[in-house]
Amino acid sequence: MVLEQYSFDNVALPELDTMRVEDHDTLPFGVVGFNADTLVQVYNATEARMSGLDPATVMGVPFFDAVAQCMNNFMVAQRFEDEPEIDDIVPYVLTLRMRPTRVRLRLLAAPGIARRYILIER
Amino acid sequence: MSDRSSEEELLEFLYACPVGLIECDSSGAIAMMNPHAMQHLLPLAGPRDPGNLFAALEHHAPELRSIVAAYAPATGRICDGHRIFVDLAARRRTTTPKVLACTLVKLGPDRLMATLSDISEQVAQEARLRQADTWFATLLDSVSHYAALTITPSGEIQSADACFARQTGHAAVDVIGRHLAEIGGSEPSGGDLRLDEQLLIAAREGWHLQEGWQQRADGERYWCQRLVVARSERGEPRASGFSVILRDVPRRGEAAEDMRRLLNHDHLTGAANRRHFGEVLKREQRHWRELRQSLSLIVLDLDHFKAVNDTHGHPVGDTLLRRVTDVCTALLPPCGIFARLGGEEFGVLLPRYDEDQAAALAEAMRAAIAGIAVDTPRGGLHVTASLGCATLNETDGSIDALLALADDRLYAAKHAGRNRVRSRETATA
Numbered sequence: 001m002v003l004e005q006y007s008f009d010n011v012a013l014p015e016l017d018t019m020r021v022e023d024h025d026t027l028p029f030g031v032v033g034f035n036a037d038t039l040v041q042v043y044n045a046t047e048a049r050m051s052g053l054d055p056a057t058v059m060g061v062p063f064f065d066a067v068a069q070c071m072n073n074f075m076v077a078q079r080f081e082d083e084p085e086i087d088d089i090v091p092y093v094l095t096l097r098m099r100p101t102r103v104r105l106r107l108l109a110a111p112g113i114a115r116r117y118i119l120i121e122r
Numbered sequence: 123m124s125d126r127s128s129e130e131e132l133l134e135f136l137y138a139c140p141v142g143l144i145e146c147d148s149s150g151a152i153a154m155m156n157p158h159a160m161q162h163l164l165p166l167a168g169p170r171d172p173g174n175l176f177a178a179l180e181h182h183a184p185e186l187r188s189i190v191a192a193y194a195p196a197t198g199r200i201c202d203g204h205r206i207f208v209d210l211a212a213r214r215r216t217t218t219p220k221v222l223a224c225t226l227v228k229l230g231p232d233r234l235m236a237t238l239s240d241i242s243e244q245v246a247q248e249a250r251l252r253q254a255d256t257w258f259a260t261l262l263d264s265v266s267h268y269a270a271l272t273i274t275p276s277g278e279i280q281s282a283d284a285c286f287a288r289q290t291g292h293a294a295v296d297v298i299g300r301h302l303a304e305i306g307g308s309e310p311s312g313g314d315l316r317l318d319e320q321l322l323i324a325a326r327e328g329w330h331l332q333e334g335w336q337q338r339a340d341g342e343r344y345w346c347q348r349l350v351v352a353r354s355e356r357g358e359p360r361a362s363g364f365s366v367i368l369r370d371v372p373r374r375g376e377a378a379e380d381m382r383r384l385l386n387h388d389h390l391t392g393a394a395n396r397r398h399f400g401e402v403l404k405r406e407q408r409h410w411r412e413l414r415q416s417l418s419l420i421v422l423d424l425d426h427f428k429a430v431n432d433t434h435g436h437p438v439g440d441t442l443l444r445r446v447t448d449v450c451t452a453l454l455p456p457c458g459i460f461a462r463l464g465g466e467e468f469g470v471l472l473p474r475y476d477e478d479q480a481a482a483l484a485e486a487m488r489a490a491i492a493g494i495a496v497d498t499p500r501g502g503l504h505v506t507a508s509l510g511c512a513t514l515n516e517t518d519g520s521i522d523a524l525l526a527l528a529d530d531r532l533y534a535a536k537h538a539g540r541n542r543v544r545s546r547e548t549a550t551a
Contacts, residue, residue, distance in 0.1 A: 052129070052130065053130065053133060053137070066137065066138045069140075070157035070158070070159075070164065073164070073165050093160060094157075094160070095157045095159070098136055098155060099153075100155060
């Protein structure tokens with residue numbers, strides 16, 4: 001698969017959701033996928049590098065409680081609860097490796113797709 | 123386990139930590155913080171820099187900067203569990219207003235450590251306990267602290283017991299036939315209701331309790347709870363009179379008064395703080411619901427204040443904020459509250475004021491602020507303010523809508539060129 005065509009701004013949710021793990025890992029931006037209970041199911045290599053966490057320890061944990069508490073407010077987590085369909089880019093500040101870091105987040109959710117995604121661009 | 127690096131484990135620990143941890147320098151610039159801290163800080167920062175602790179909290183806890191600046195020791199705990207009241211009113215009845223606790227420790231001349239945690243539930247629990255405590259204390263108190271009397275529907279005293287004489291210093295025979303409001307009634311302070319207003323509510327709802335200052339025959343003031351209960355003859359819907367209980371509540375000593383001042387007032391300016399402002403707002407909303415007693419709000423924001431801090435430094439900015447507080451509180455009526463709501467934003471609560479009275483006071487405050495001159499090494503410094511007025515009548519009793527409406531008018535005043543007042547009358551002008 002030629003992955004250069006997938007960018008932070010225009011990769012589509014169905015494409016992301018059907019990609020293989022190896023393909024997620026080649027994307028130049030962070031990708032986190034989680035189910036309706038917010039348990040992490042996708043945590044790609046770029047995101048692991050930025051956060052300093054091993055994907056193996058992140059898989060299956062509740063994302064907004066254990067990994068990304070900084071998004072556990074009305075600006076991100078609440079939106080996934082309130083809106084069945086989202087495709088929005090928001091400027092945000094994360095604490096990657098405990099440093100305040102300005103990023104862009106792309107929030108993705110659609111009614112027919114069980115998994116929700118957050119893309120992170122530094 | 124062994125193949126995981128200790129750094130990874132440490133990061134995992136900090137990512138998952140349910141308390142906010144922040145390290146910053148003395149200007150507030152954040153070097154390190156964990157996600158939980160950002161969870162709270164980012165929504166509060168609004169358009170300000172979330173990478174600076176003081177800037178991010180400038181709107182909700184402007185006092186933090188001056189508390190840190192005033193702390194002289196080289197190292198040590200600057201404040202412990204300092205409360206930051208995020209919401210002035212609960213957005214929905216079901217949610218508790220959000221309160222954060224902030225602890226600050228000075229590690230060195232230019233190094234601070236802060237923790238942030240959400241204590242909304244504890245604060246709500248404390249309020250419930252305080253209420254229960256008051257009731258238990260009332261039950262356990264000896265009965266002799268209660269003066270009992272009966273009054274007519276218009277407030278004339280029909281009978282008074284021996285305890286009334288002990289508590290007030292007025293013999294029962296001297297007061298029968300006189301109006302209760304004339305006995306020991308000082309001018310209602312703050313948001314206290316007048317006796318006739320209290321009787322109106324008691325007649326409608328069966329009873330009403332309020333507390334405030336009363337005066338004994340020898341002139342001494344004491345803190346008094348006044349319970350009014352409506353009496354009616356069998357089958358008679360209208361009150362035929364009222365029973366009144368007066369309770370002499372032993373008053374907080376000087377230390378407690380100090381504590382109250384600390385809790386209710388802004389550290390830097392001495393104006394009331396957000397917490398106190400929020401409490402009075404809720405009390406006045408209750409009076410509006412019960413009696414349709416008017417309440418006006420003025421919000422006041424200094425014009426181009428950021429430039430003052432940038433050009434002259436925070437100490438000059440702080441002096442200016444204190445001067446603004448001084449001139450505005452001097453204009454305040456006895457029942458009014460002047461509060462610092464954010465960095466350079468103030469709120470004025472005016473019970474029993476209608477929109478015309480509020481607009482007139484706002485104009486007087488505008489003129490007084492424009493007349494302030496602060497000496498600086500660069501010469502005299504002047505400042506102006508923009509003000510917006512609104513009344514609880516206009517928003518049908520909604521606090522959120524009242525704050526929003528006054529804010530809208532404040533911004534209209536800014537857009538119209540600053541240094542002016544906008545009220546309902548001038549909103550569209």
